[in-house]
Amino acid sequence: MKPNKLDLNSVDGTQLNLEALYQIAPSCFTEVKDDKTGELRHVVNFKTLRQLLGDNAVEDADEMYQFTWPGKQEARREAARPTTKTLRPVVEDSVDWEHTQNLYIEGDNLEVLKLLQKSYMGKVKMIYIDPPYNTGNDFVYDDDFAVSQDDYDLFAGDVDELGNRYRKNTETNGRFHSDWCSMMYSRLIVARSLLTEDGVIFISIDDHEQKNIRNICDEIFGESNFVSNFIWEKRLNRENRKEVSSRHDYILCYIKQKSEQQRSLLLLPMNEKALSNYGNPDNDPRGLWKSDPAHAQAGHGTKAQFYTLTAPNGKKHDLPSGRCWLYTEPVMNEAIKENRIWFGKDGNGVPRIKTYLNAKERGLTPESLLFAKDVSTNEIAKNELKRLFDGIAVFETPKPVELLKYFAIIASKSGDIILDFFSGSSATAHAVMQLNAEDCGNRKYIMVQLPEETPEDSEARKAGYDTIPEIAKERIRRAGKKIKEESPLTTQKLDTGFRVFRLADSNFEEVKKAPAEYDQSQLDLFLNNVKSDRTDLDLLFGAMLSWGVQLSLPMTSEEVDGKMIYSVNDGDLVACFADDITENIVKAMADKQPLRVLFRDSCFARDDAKINVFETLKQLLDWSEEEAIKNIKVI
Incomplete structure (x- = not known):
């Protein structure tokens, strides 16, 4: 075999x-x-x-x-259609490549999301995106990736070197809303598969497409999994140029699957105002508490929750009109006996339930109105980014770090993965690092951004930033450095690095003809179909994507008999792409107790050499035939 x-x-x-x-x-x-x-x-x-x-x-x-x-049916088909593209590592653009668990990916986000599916399906806890609002001046992605010369001429300036197309979606376009809906529909279908079962997505939008994105999300995530439509005060000042001064945007929130056992969103930490409501006037040994009403709307209760309550001092308490007690009478009497019901200092007050500060679940429920004083504004965000870049306005519409940090607080915990696939200036990455610095967390981010060019007359272009990813990568570098400088003692282990990857065509030449149709100079394609400009790292990370191994895992390399062996995460994947595999190389690979083993097809001059390696590894690793077939692969 x-x-x-x-x-x-x-x-x-x-x-x-x-x-x-x-x-x-x-x-x-x-x-x-x-x-x-x-x-x-x-x-x-x-x-x-x-x-x-x-x-x-x-x-x-x-x-x-x-x-x-x-175009909806085609968008659905496009979401399901596999891609043969790959992600190439760009080590020279990365920061702390060897140790970081963060990813920055340049390329069309639909293709990238598809490529991430095997490795990150069901692993992303939070997604935040700020897609084009479709105002008539925004770019939309055109998902026909086979670009002809005529198309290139037609969309001159809107095609990058990889053949990705994006164009302005003007209001004169007969498919103005349809093109935008198709773009979002296919991407959200794939993105949903990446979320954990309790994963949450936040989508920034304005009035132009708010109703359409709500309908799309109701279909993809399910209407019952709608959480909230947050309203964010994005500016403080009135604009008198329009019929109505619009000072807000929406942030739509859905969860992948609601659960009766747990909240969709986490509670916010107690602020000083909330903490001031707690006290302990009766020296309760359970600690600080506050009192809450002991009754609720009558429509929420059962027959057993309507009764006359008797206080310890014998005073009778009847229900207000239209109300019922929160507890049935036996449960209420037990709570009174345990001193969990407060009747005021003199014992004659209206009964109230004690809520303890050290209770298992405490905090503040997130509110649907997000005020500028709490989560900042667009203008403040722009000025803060300008200061980070020494006074240069490199990006016109960055989202506030405080806003994105707010969502990360209510939707993620330490160790979770946060994804932004319309990442722009990478405010989301900035927010993740800032929050990790504040709560000593270890959240990891994945940023995805099309290599869209900056306007020719922009301050960013004049400062040498030709594309949005160049701005974003520099922002992450500067923000990480600033965060560490401001809190040197608490950020020693803070991950401010990122691995950069770039979307590219397959690592392999396409072999569509029959062997007889090739001339002699082309026949080596059947022996070695790897493109000449591709490196071992290209092949390794391409294989990791195909085999479902996460791109952020640590890796090491070792030279044996003059050939390089690569190990991902201490044996999750062990690979060698060199020619003439020796017995020493095979033994060294087996010594790492790998879960998966990978070779290039060209490593073996003949089929019998390939069979010998297969059988040797099977014996050294004590794998069954079925295990060996599953765990040993060639490319």
């Missing part, structure tokens, strides 16, 4: 959907012969599925509630 090829494509979205359906309705699956491969494959028997759904299935109804637009 010899090792199989590693599947280098990203996740197939349709396969994910099939697997999810199989978990809940396996009886609607059957097997058919694939016309192309001749092998059997699982397919859905729609007749059986309709029978399982009964009257709850609908097809071609004259009228039904739905939200649609021209």
